[in-house]
Amino acid sequence: MENKIKVLVTFIEAGMGHMVTAEAILDALRVKNDGRIEVIKSQILQRTPRLAKYEKFLVEQTKMASKVKGHSGVQFFFMKLFGPQASLKFVHSTVYRKQRNEYVNELKKINPDIIIDTHYFASYCSCYYRDHFKKSCKVVTYNPDNNVHGWWDRSVDYFITNNELATEEAIKLKFPKEKVKQVFFITRKSLVDDDNTKEFYRKKYDLPLNQFTVKIADGVYAEAKLEDFVKELIKSDKKMTIIAIAGKNKKLYEELKSLKVPENITLRPFEFVKDIHELFKASDLFITKAGPNAILDSVFLRVPVLVNYYASSIEKRTKELFVDRFECGVEIQDKKKARKFVEDCIDNPHILDKYIENEEKFDKHRNGATEIAEFVSEIVSKMQK
Numbered sequence: 001m002e003n004k005i006k007v008l009v010t011f012i013e014a015g016m017g018h019m020v021t022a023e024a025i026l027d028a029l030r031v032k033n034d035g036r037i038e039v040i041k042s043q044i045l046q047r048t049p050r051l052a053k054y055e056k057f058l059v060e061q062t063k064m065a066s067k068v069k070g071h072s073g074v075q076f077f078f079m080k081l082f083g084p085q086a087s088l089k090f091v092h093s094t095v096y097r098k099q100r101n102e103y104v105n106e107l108k109k110i111n112p113d114i115i116i117d118t119h120y121f122a123s124y125c126s127c128y129y130r131d132h133f134k135k136s137c138k139v140v141t142y143n144p145d146n147n148v149h150g151w152w153d154r155s156v157d158y159f160i161t162n163n164e165l166a167t168e169e170a171i172k173l174k175f176p177k178e179k180v181k182q183v184f185f186i187t188r189k190s191l192v193d194d195d196n197t198k199e200f201y202r203k204k205y206d207l208p209l210n211q212f213t214v215k216i217a218d219g220v221y222a223e224a225k226l227e228d229f230v231k232e233l234i235k236s237d238k239k240m241t242i243i244a245i246a247g248k249n250k251k252l253y254e255e256l257k258s259l260k261v262p263e264n265i266t267l268r269p270f271e272f273v274k275d276i277h278e279l280f281k282a283s284d285l286f287i288t289k290a291g292p293n294a295i296l297d298s299v300f301l302r303v304p305v306l307v308n309y310y311a312s313s314i315e316k317r318t319k320e321l322f323v324d325r326f327e328c329g330v331e332i333q334d335k336k337k338a339r340k341f342v343e344d345c346i347d348n349p350h351i352l353d354k355y356i357e358n359e360e361k362f363d364k365h366r367n368g369a370t371e372i373a374e375f376v377s378e379i380v381s382k383m384q385k
Helices: 016-032 049-067 069-080 084-093 097-110 121-135 164-172 190-193 198-205 226-233 250-257 277-281 292-300 313-325 335-347 349-359 366-383
Strands: 005-010 037-042 115-117 138-142 158-161 180-182 213-217 240-247 267-273 285-289 305-309 329-332
Touching: 005 016, 005 097, 005 366, 016 037, 016 190, 016 292, 016 366, 037 097, 049 097, 049 240, 069 267, 084 097, 084 121, 097 121, 115 366, 121 138, 138 366, 158 164, 158 329, 158 366, 164 180, 164 313, 190 292, 198 277, 198 329, 213 226, 226 250, 240 250, 250 267, 277 292, 285 292, 292 305, 292 313, 292 349, 305 313, 305 335, 313 329, 335 349
Parallel strands: 005 037, 005 115, 115 138, 138 158, 158 180, 213 240, 213 285, 240 267, 285 305, 305 329
Antiparallel strands: none
């Protein structure tokens, strides 16, 4: 078919949530594709040295948000003080003007008809590209967080949320109601399609088969409380397996490998794991900060969560949603109390039953990425009339 509609899915690393959801949307578009579209994947911030440096800056800001409680709160305070949309446009037309211009130049080379973004900077640049260079382009933004902050550009053609509280927040931030669309939470196809058992993955990763297993992580950069909680857990006299995900934090990975561990504890550190859902499936409990993507994986894989930290309004909302509202786990920020909870679960695993039952209410076969792909198909039909 000639004159296919070019659908660009952009990828930005600032935590894995933006990358993972973009990949899920990309997969869904490829499955849905009936020949009318050309699906394009691009990590635009890797296309020039200046943009690559800017992505590195975004990564460092994400690390700081995990490491320093209140770091992102300061940013959001000034965002509100000067007006979110005004400050968005001012900052990116002054401080980050060159980055914006280079990003937009890369969009011009690709010449997309529809752009799907999962990060606020990409969304802002896409709107700028549409307004200044291609009026017919449609900008679709998916917000992977469980709340909505003020630096999402309100001029997008469609703004997609994943829960009713975020939808209400978008309306309060003056997104036009007709632009806001709500879909189900996004899950990865690899996660949904995997029907292997807990025993299968414990054998694959050479983990004890009949031992209570705790997976602990702090997101891809492991900058929060992982090390402290691991050191507390290995004080226990109970038999347990600890899967510690150091992610891209190589220094922490080496430190975890060097820890002296008593005979009753099996400690297995890992660096970044692409198929991380396999280690979820090997686990009985997941200890983590309230990162939206990690919590969501835990829920869909029916592994109760223990939230030990949240550093931003985004993570606070995630905790409120999945711990307080949906009751898929507990919040325990004190490491000694967390160890006591784990020990209680080892003595009586049925403590976790109610959380698993609540997680089972989430239909993992209903995928927000598929709903977005169907919505894009509707947009394509309108564009081709």
